Amino acid sequence: MKGLPLLLSAGVLLLDQSTKRLVERTMTPGESVPVLGDVLRMTFVRNDGIAFGIHIGSGALFNAFSVAACVGVAYYFWKIRRESNWLRSGTALILGGAAGNLIDRLAAGSVVDFIDAGIRSVRWPVFNVADSAVVVGAGILFLLMARDERALRRGRRDGAGVQPPPAP
Secondary structure, three states, X not given: OOOHHHHHHHHHHHHHHHHHHHHHHHOOOOXXXXXXXXXXXXXEEEEOOOXXXXXXXXXXXXXXXXXXXXXXXXXXXXXXXXXXXXXXXXXXXXXXXXXXXXXXXXXXXXXXXXXXXXXOOEEOOOEXXXXXXXXXXXXXXXXXXXXHHHHHHHHHHHOOOOOOOOOO
């Protein structure tokens, strides 16, 4: 299943862009529609900052950083093409999500966010499919790193050296 992570990345990008365009066509900015009562709503927000609306630098500077980050993740994705499906899938989720938000930033100067979760006034910042993919992908990579660190520590305690992976 070598091509599966690349399909995953493309699927995230397609789902992200199609849901954002649907929200733009059917809702007005600021409009909120309950999906699961007050716990989950669709709320159309335009985000011109980074995650959770945090602002850093000028738009052009942030766009250049976003392009560089996408290129870096794409390069890493290519470098790990022979690694485990878990590593490649986590990276693919990050790549698909980063590309989805980058497309919005370059095309419109802001990102469409619409997933609004919480209870009453305690709410998570509004987000989108791309944001979810980046968080899940980063979570997978974090779990893989934690697993590898535990294996290294076990190897040191047992007195057995941990063998490095074979060179490609």
